[in-house]
Amino acid sequence: MEYLDFELPIKELQEQYTKACLIGEESDVDVSNTCKQIEKKLKETKKEIYKNLTPWQRVQLSRHPDRPYTMDYINAICGDSFLELHGDRNFKDDKAMVGGLGKIGDQSFMFVGQQKGYNTKTRQFRNFGMANPEGYRKALRLMKSAEKFKVPVVCFVDTPGAFPGLEAEERGQGEAIARNILEMTRLKVPIIVVIIGEGASGGALGIGVGDKVLMLENTWYSVISPESCSSILWRSWEFKEQAAEALKLTATDMKKLKLIDEIVKEPLGGAHSDREKTFTTIAGAIEKYYADLKMLSPTDLVKNRMKKYLEMGEFKG
């Protein structure tokens, strides 16, 4: 278990607790009272810390190395029914963008999402969850195929951004994302989007237009990462906390601004502290919102989706 800087009090108590229990086991001293006390304190501290997270702390949680990634959700939700599909049919198979068909209960879904790696080797293999144009085109291919067979789409968003590479530019990163956004506004099947980690800018929105956009409690979604925002507007990397604050990038802020539809609660301590519970919650949320969306005709579905996005923005006059 890895701890973030603001989680250190929890780490300390956890260690004390383990030590106390060990003493109790190894000697005849009765420590059950001490253990109980520490346990209580641990619970209180956890509550205290996680109920008052700053935007920057949430950004840190969204990038927690133990946090579940797209394939973890898919495998947990669909089990053996998941069939991964590859390739954009033009250039190659982007490993930073995964997708395929799977079942939740009796219903088939097309899943699409950015995938990060677990260690240095797989992180490189997955390009840190930063897709190239072929990744966005693969995602679009799968979504169009879902539309053809009237299968609803679920997108898991978790990316520090679309890859800003030389070849990505040559192959039209901007065009690929733009095309996805446009096609997703008029796709004739329900689209449920879940922000499970980082939602950075166009790279996120490239698979992020949907009828229901959900954000897990400890994720962020904005036009730029707090670090890059700090470097551009403050001309230094040191102001990421302020930038995180200013960008209003948390789930609560995004809901308040009506830029997302729902917030999904995470277990105390974050999605990774009780993965099974997180998976069950997400599966439940997808089923619930799909049940509502499937009642709509394709025409109404698209009409409502377009209306929702047309209403986004704040101006005078």
Place this chain on the structure above:
Amino acid sequence: MPWFKRTKKGIQTPTEEKKDVPKGLWYKSPTGKIVDSEELEKNFYVSPEDGYHVRIGSKEYFEILFDDNKFKELDKNLTSQDTLKFEDKKKYTDRLKEAQDKTGLKDAIRCAVGKSMGADLVVACMDFSFIGGSMGSVVGEKIARAADYSLKKKIPLLIISKSGGARMMEAALSLMQLAKTSVKLAQLSDAGIPYISLCTDPTTGGTTASFAMLGDINISEPGALIGFAGPRVVRDTTGKELPEGFQTAEFVLEHGFLDFITHRRDLKRKINLYLDLVLNRPLREKTA
């Protein structure tokens, strides 16, 4: 024996006392060519010797595209609202005020409808001088409304992009303008009304990742910078030296994302030629 003797060492004149040619008389292109301002204007703001396309704004593009510079401006009173109370080193409201005072513009885009070679055309043109042509709620809304005007009146739409991307000070609100503008372009496309995207120097970031790349034709001017990630970001990420001409209009054309590049002098004629061809109507005479 020298003719002059320097009595003091180093240059002593404070910057504010330095003699300079009054601004606006001459223009110096990046290759060092000096052009008389009036001559530059007559030449569509293209430096005659080296063909350099000077960055211009909506005022100049309207002048170039609309017959006799006659047009009706659409939604000209929309202004930004600081919902997020954004503050970095400066307050967003102060930035807006400064930009408005400096440029005389309300925001980074102006939309207008008028006749171009005798036929109706809706033009939405971004202004880079206003906070780097950044796209916030106002730009998104004005593009959506211009597209809606096109849709209702069945008039072709031209969007002239000139932007560094989404406006950071409106955070996710500006990000969602990518989706908002795309909704309207999808409707326009379903209705069979032509949309031309003109990418001018520079067209990067969120603009490229939305309307700038979604035209029935995407066109550009010589030498314009067009890309998703800016060249500095690409260099820093990859650690590689960028090839010459990387992300220029010519590079983007070569890689298949532009239909053609046109000299600004031919812009009006070529846009209207395309419209006559694609709408299968009789070709108009050259009246530009």
